[in-house]
Amino acid sequence: MPPTDTTPEAPTPDNAGAGGGSTPGDAPTTDESAPAAKGVSTHKDAAGEGEAAAALPHGAAPGIRFEKVVKRFGDNVVLRELDFTVEPGERVTLIGPSGSGKTTILRLLMTLETLNEGVIWIGDQTLWHMDRDGKRVPANQKHLHEMRKQVGMVFQQFNLFPNMNVLRNLTEGPVRVLGVSKDEAVERARSLLDLVGLADKINAHPTQLSGGQQQRVAIARALAMQPKVLLLDEVTSALDPELVVGVQDLLRDIARQSDLTLLCVTHEMAFAKDISDRVLMFDQGQIVEEGPPDQIFGEPSEQRTRDFLQAVLAS
């Protein structure tokens, strides 16, 4: 099996330029993100991984930037002029009360919701806009299709396809969308199932699996598409309590062994602490507080963060 970072979908030259990181010519990158971007994609040691981990996507991951992003549902403003940046390869957890707009951020990045105002950058390209005759115009389907190649998502309810067995859930995307040969897709599916510990379930039907197993398959399915950015939307919320830890351990391993830019929405504070480089606390469509997990969970400076953490820990 060839190194995965030379597969057909990888060579998009978006931000793979040496040393350039996510500092594009026309992208208004903030000052503090430019130096941080350098070499981010290599700052994790790729050596010493297990064989199965070879299935994980590697290569320069793009950063993400929200600029004055507004999202409304009718009269309800979910995100109000939101600004934030995620560095390439950074692992960020979004916490906050429900309805604070965390999941909407992931759904905007996955193009499941349309953007109302503002700009979202993935690497040096805008997600919801494209360039035409030097002007920034709303993206068409083709542009969205190109942009989605970098992004993968794992859902709260797994969303496996019930009309396909486990293997086809994992190969359908690579074969139909990425144009990978069938043999290669099957090979990759096998190593991903190894990785998530479900090699024996390759021919099983999704409904024959437990929730935890289904979620592992869903994680493998997202990884099979070789994304550079992985979105985790409350991935353990729908699981029975005894199955949560297994999925969390798996995600922790994946996060450590890959170069993915990771955005994670969760209510499991211990998991958030474990997996993330940085935590963003949301309330009413705005960031209340941000910082490394130790700081947010240890000595939050905002009253709202303290209230929220207290409420979550009490439950």
Next chain:
Amino acid sequence: MTWNWEYTGEILPDLLSGLRYTVIATLVGYVIALILGLVWTLLRRTPYPAVNHAVRWVTEFIRSTPLIPQLYFVFFVLPSLGITLSPLTAGIITLGVHYSTYTAEVYRAGIADVPKGQWEACTALNLPKSRVWLDVILPQAVRRVIPTLGNYLIAMFKDSPMLFAINVAELLYAANRAGSVNGQFLEPMTMVGLLFVVVSVISSILVRRLERRYATH
């Protein structure tokens, strides 16, 4: 061959008198279907397996065989048993009985559609059986079945031209007669087609309104 408006005007009164029979057959048949359907449903809930099975097969038989041979059966066979019916009466009865097997199925499904938790709540509250049915189950079931029953009224209206087979003077019969008397079929047949579409479209809009009003989701 072009459209003749004058001729269209001439045959219109004939068509309207045909429409009268169509409407009568549909409405009276519908009343029969609603009542007889209820009878089937109640019989299927009796504790006697023999009755239950017999009703099931009889309704299944009536539902899965076509209306026209059923019309022939009622109109031509009953006289040999001493019961002579006018074409219209035979048509109404057949239409009503045929569709009663559909309404029976609607009633059954409507009752089955009431969530199991409702029955369990009644048991938990120790309600007497009559209260369970009258206050809890039926009000919910009726809400669910009203739009579907409305659809069957439209369906019966659209099946009523089959009464033509036993020479009931309904809309299609009137059009066919006008056509053969004058040797001109285009205008009467097109008019009948348009009438059906107009009535059906208007009534399905009404049914959709019912659906929204009684929406249970």
Next chain:
Amino acid sequence: MADVLGSYNQWLAGAWLTIQLTLLGGALALALALVFGMAGASRHAWVRGLNRLYVEFFRGNATLVLLFWFFYALPLIGLRFTTMFAAVLALGLNIGAYGAEVVRGSIRAVPKAQYEATVALNFTPFQRMRRVLLPQAFALMLPPFGNLIIELMKGTAIVSLVGLVDLTRASKDIQGSSGETIAAFSVALVLYFVIAQMLQLFVRYAERRVDRMLGRRLPSEPSLGTIAAGAPGAGVTG
């Protein structure tokens, strides 16, 4: 009774025509249902408009009226069909309109989360439909399709009024020649019932296969939604 059963050649020929009409009309109806049903689930308003136009016109009309129209009226403006073709057309167009509503409703009934997963996997709109939405919607379509094919089979009896010798017409001919009214019409009804049961067995078999494919089990008795969906004169809501 002996006379009636003695004319089994006529019965067989009649039943065969009824079956032929059912299969040909069913094939046409299925094709129309899929095309117009998918049109009804389209993102483009004008494509959905085509669906409404087709569905409202052909569902709103009585098959028999449609048949008379094809048979008597259209030849006058130069469109001439064989009786068989006119019959298949009338039956297929009519049941196809109900089928289109079933297809549209079934596609819309596939959970939105499935659609979202196809977006997350970057499927093209065509692939979303072909690989995920239609296969899953198909399971929802089958029970109402089962109702519709039986409605179509029953509908074929209208051809007896425009001169085709199907099961109904054969029974009338045999009744005329033998004078055995009860026996003739009873045999016709029983034969129709047998055909309907065969169709039902086939549909049940298809349902079981699809359920196995999707790894789920459907209730043994049809739900209100299924009855409403397959009802002549009904649409699928939701």
